[in-house]
Amino acid sequence: MQSQNISDIIEKYLKSILADAEHVEIRRSEIADLFNVVPSQINYVIKTRFTIQNGYLVESKRGGGGYIRIEKVNLMDDADVLDTLIQVIGDSITQRDAYAVVQSLYEDNVLNRREAQLILVATDRNTLGVDDHDLENSLRARIIIGILNHLRYES
Amino acid sequence: MQSQNISDIIEKYLKSILADAEHVEIRRSEIADLFNVVPSQINYVIKTRFTIQNGYLVESKRGGGGYIRIEKVNLMDDADVLDTLIQVIGDSITQRDAYAVVQSLYEDNVLNRREAQLILVATDRNTLGVDDHDLENSLRARIIIGILNHLRYES
DNA sequence: ATAATAATAGTCAATATTAGTCAAAGATAA
């Protein structure tokens, strides 16, 4: 019943390929044709669902033989992943990106399911309940970074 | 006999679906059309009849292919303990009192050590980093209450 | 070589498609 919108469907399609392969390399117009959308929608899908917070690296090339290549990266291979994440977060992060970050930490076994959910609840828009979005996003960043720094000591 | 206002009827309709399925996923405008009410009445029904206290989780998405999804969850046995704590906390709590709350949840085995630490970090004064103490205390209250509400059910 | 053209992908803003909030008005119950 889910996945009513085409962006979700395209996301799943790409992720199903990535489940078996190290990376996926597409021709933007081909995927656009396949799902009957305009080419720029592929950019939208990538921009909203294959971010570094989600654990994906994207590279592309224009011109003849151009492509978009999506690679799933394991952030935890890197020793200073926490530093990297902290840098990515900076002093502000949206709920969407926070979800991606926490999801990545869960997938990399830095957090278990319960812990991940606790963090998501603590940083949820409705939980924080502040009107000012800038404040909301900066609070969310502070909380997540605080927790990341804490995790550094524990491990 | 009870009044059969339209909100009650919509409530029963949704719950009849939930009797057979784990969750129900609707398009707000469709249900509104089905019962000839304005869309926002669906929000009213959800807000008054599908609360977490009653064991329902609600999530939604806007935009194309948007939806509202209601899930029935299993409440923990001593959920009323959480209610008491939530009442005690109210809309503001100091760091010291928060520590006591988390500590007691740890002693009651509602939280393990790691989870307790996560919550304390998330609600630490330095983490939140707001100058206004009233704001700090109210944020702390919101975060802890959000987490307590989350602890009501198993996911 | 260089210039022109073709073949890609990227950006951005307008529009479309949902759901959420809130307060006023109306209905019902105490």
Place this chain on the structure above:
DNA sequence: TTATCTTTGACTAATATTGACTATTATTAT
């Protein structure tokens, strides 16, 4: 009568879709 609950709709917010325009790279023509 008064308090609470329900209904309504105007306004807001979030997300998705589209297309015009731009940028980059490769290929072809001169």
